[in-house]
Structure formats: structure tokens, C-alpha cells
Amino acid sequence: MAEWQITKTDKFIRDFEYYQKKHPNELVAVMGNVDTYFRTLKKLSNPLQIQAGFIHREPAGIKAIDQKGGKQKIKLQQTRLYVYPDIDRSTLFLFTIGNKTNQSEDIRYCQEMVKKLKGGGGS
Amino acid sequence: MMETYKSVLELIKNLPGEDSFKELVENEIQGKRLAKLLFYLRCKGNFSQKELAHKIGCSQSRISKIEGAPNEEITVKDLEDYAKALGLQVELGFSNSSTRLVDRIKYHAFRIKECLERLSVISKRDEKIEEGVKKFYKEVFVNMNTIITRSFSKFHGQEPQKRSLVNVSAPVEKIDYERVVETSSSVTK
Secondary structure, eight states: OOOOEEEEOHHHHHHHHHHHHHOHHHHHHHHHHHHHHHHHHHHHOOGGGOOOTTEEEOGGGOEEEESOOSOOSSOOOOEEEEEEEETTTTEEEEEEEEESTTHHHHHHHHHHHHHHHHTTOOO | OOOEESSHHHHHHTSSSOHHHHHHHHHHHHTTHHHHHHHHHHHHTTOOHHHHHHHHTSOHHHHHHHTTOOGGGOOHHHHHHHHHHHTOOOOOOOOOTTOOHHHHHHHHHHHHHHHHHHHHHHHTTOHHHHHHHHHHHHHHHHHHHHHHHHHHTTOSOOOOOOOOSSOOOOOOOHHHHHHHHHHHHHHHO
16 A cells, blocks of 8 residues: 655645744644644544544545644634545645635635546646 | 655645744644554544543543643553553653664664574474474564665665654554565565
């Protein structure tokens, strides 16, 4: 079985830059959680086996990783990093970062991305 | 074609932004390595946080707290609770901070030698066991060669990783051993 890898979309890069400036604490927490998710995915390969409070199941196999976890000194704003574990490609795609307000719009974007990936367009 | 990375840290290093911010993310990741190990062990055992909490006899929120806690907040009792519930045992070890990687390799090589010698002593009591142990010796020989050859082929001037105070290693598992045997037999075919 191929080793799992991680990749990002252009939208994720833009979101990453925005959150770094506007919500750095939330971004640190979310990236820490995605690291936990990815390390476990690399070892277990089965996304369904990975369950925690910070992982939310969304349609089409998309997962939303939030900022929760541990004892946080400051109250963090609800933040979600949308990812897609593509079993066939052994790749974790980082799609976009958003908040509670634009949740449905973000999920729609991710669903479109998954559709493209399944259709064979990998870039 | 999208660029791919082997870890979140590697990905972050290749994203635009301040080095100070990237350091914050790195500290967050390195500072919670024990929690990440416990998280992995729970998932590997196919337990939800609620199920594990039930097995340990605590609340789900305690499990959630442990799995998000920095290294310094995880107690030996937490490790023992996870180990007991998952059918594992805790092994703690200390090493001299000036110990070099080569010293570690030498240490493990001597430990392997010791174990093999113990095995040969045990096997002398029974012919069948002796035969099995001889076969095992051959496997060890092939596996060690495969490991060294594979490591040797990875030389391409990568930067050494930062050493952290706490080294977290996954427990040695039969499946890891089987994977090595599988690979080595395909190499020798």
C-alpha cells in the first residue's frame, strides 16, 4: 500500500494566509488537529476508524477538522478545515478553512472538488 | 499536478507566511506528541472516545482532554489507563541527552545479540524449537540486511530533524514485523 501524503488547493493557501493574519490561534489549533488526524491516517489507512470530537463527518467523504482540543487559555472562534481523505490516491486533500457562517458554502465547494477528483481531474 | 508532502510540518514549511507563526504550529505539534500517540492507539483499537471512557471508567470529556493535552499534562496514570484498556503495557525509558544516534544503533544491536543468544539457549531443550529458531535466524539475517540496504538507499542530503526532549515511539507490534518479513521476502525472490 502506498504511503499517505498530504496536499493543498490554491484556496487553502489563500485561507491559510488570511487566518494567519486574522485568527492565528485558531489556525494553530486546527493545524495541530489535522496533524493528529494525518499521523493516524498514515498508520491506519482507514478514515472511518478515526473518530474524535474535533472531526466532523460531512457529505461525500469530506471531513471537517475543528479547533477543539486540550485546555485552551483563550476562547477560540469556531473554525473548520475541510479535508478529504482520498483512499485511492492515498492522499489527504486540504480544501479550505472557514467558520460557522459560511459552512454550507464551504461544503458545496468541497463537494465540487471531490466530484472533480473522482472524475479524474487531480489538479 | 499538486505538490504532495509527507507531513503537516513539511507542508507548513512550504506555505507562505512568517517563520514565527510556523514555529508556533511546530511547537503545538511537537508539544502534544504523547497525546497524538494515545489518540492513535485508541483509534487502532477501534474505540470511540465514549467506549474507551467506559472501559477505563471515566468520562468522555477526560479522554477528550487527555488527547488534546500537552506532553507535560499527561500523567503516568493516563498512560497506564490507556495501556490497560487497550491490552498494552507501558514501557518508559531514559537515555543520556548526549547519546548520539550511532550509540542508539549500537545499543539496539547489542540487545538483538543478547536476545538471539537467549533464544539459542532456550532452543537447545527441544529439537523442533531448535529447527524453528534456526529458520528465524535466517529471517533476522535477511530482515537486517533489508533494513540497512533500504536506509542506505535513502541518502540524499536531507536536513536532520530537530531533536525533542520526549521521544515517542509506537509500541513494537507483530504487524510491523510481518511487514518487514513480507518486504524482505519479495526482495529476496
